[in-house]
Amino acid sequence: MSFDTQDPIPVTVLTGFLGSGKTTLLNRLVRQPAMSNALVVINEFGDIGLDHRLVAQSDENSVVEMSSGCLCCTIRGDLSRTVQKTFDAIERAGGEPFSRVIIETTGLADPAPILHTLMTDYWLAHRLVLDGVICLVDAASGISTLNAHRESQRQAAVADRLLITKGDLVDEERLARLGEHLARINPAAEQVQVRHGQIAAEQLTGGSLSARQRGAEQWLSAASYAQVMPAGGAAPMNAGSLVSMMAPASRPSLTRHGEQIRSFCFTVEQPIAAERLEDWLDLLMSLLGEKILRVKAIVNVAGREQPLALHGVQHIFHPPEPLPVEACQDGISRFVFITNGVEPEAVTRLFDYFQPVQAT
Structure with a gap:
């Protein structure tokens, strides 16, 4: 063969x-x-x-x-x-x-x-x-x-x-x-x-x-990570605060090599528009790609019946993998990050930066 x-x-x-x-x-x-x-x-x-x-x-x-x-x-x-x-x-x-x-x-x-x-x-x-x-x-x-x-x-x-x-x-x-x-x-x-x-x-x-082969919950292991503020819970960001947020942290390094390994999970309760998801990940990886050591996510995408599994290393992602509906029965998207020197708030607030404008 x-x-x-x-x-x-x-x-x-x-x-x-x-x-x-x-x-x-x-x-x-x-x-x-x-x-x-x-x-x-x-x-x-x-x-x-x-x-x-x-x-x-x-x-x-x-x-x-x-x-x-x-x-x-x-x-x-x-x-x-x-x-x-x-x-x-x-x-x-x-x-x-x-x-x-x-x-x-x-x-x-x-x-x-x-x-x-x-x-x-x-x-x-x-x-x-x-x-x-x-x-x-x-x-x-x-x-x-x-x-x-x-x-x-x-x-x-x-x-x-x-x-x-x-x-x-x-x-x-x-x-x-x-x-x-x-x-x-x-x-x-x-x-x-x-x-x-x-x-x-x-x-x-x-x-x-993959999440399909191993079982979505076991693959993601979201419960093992520290939970941070759900997306949408922070004050809106403008372009100026976005630049400030991306600046290097001023706190002392955890080691003499400056490594600040962070691992955390955050959730999004509402279905995420595909365009918003793509824009967020594109900007996140272009700004912080080398500092994003690994990403795993099970995402409830608006307009799709099946959730998607995402797996990325630094600025490269595997093609999204469709999962059975039961992999995201509660409709909540879960993102797990392992980063170097990136505060969880930088990730979640960057997601909020792409929040759709509400009509008044």
């Missing part, structure tokens, strides 16, 4: 800071039946790569290396080329299509540009579908790493599941503090303790499948 004719192949992005245990985990995973016939793409930094030599291979698994630089920076095109070449080679040899792709990032990588590539590269987007972002966090050094390194915070912020490694090296109190710290960064992400890389592959799959 050709790769071009099969259903989209699920992709797991495996991230985590230096020394968090990604290679150990991969070695355990590739030996499991659920990961048979998987393609593992390992990004290595520097001219001489070693990590790909440390991952076990079998007749069913293919492990390929990218060593031309950091996957989050200038070589995103290499991801597409590497996967294409590997797929073509397997197809020419008459092999079976891959059942899954695992992309391991370097410990210094921000995963968001990788997600961009999966969403926007024409070849990849028509053959692969994001299944989940898995982030490993070292229990022994996790809090200090999160406080000191912006990449570590971003890795945790966009994850669907957080794997806590090396928990046997710390006491329960320290583990609990790390869990609370991670919950402040990403309250909806499931936290799982892993020892010596031992975890069932099934626990790492299905993390970010």
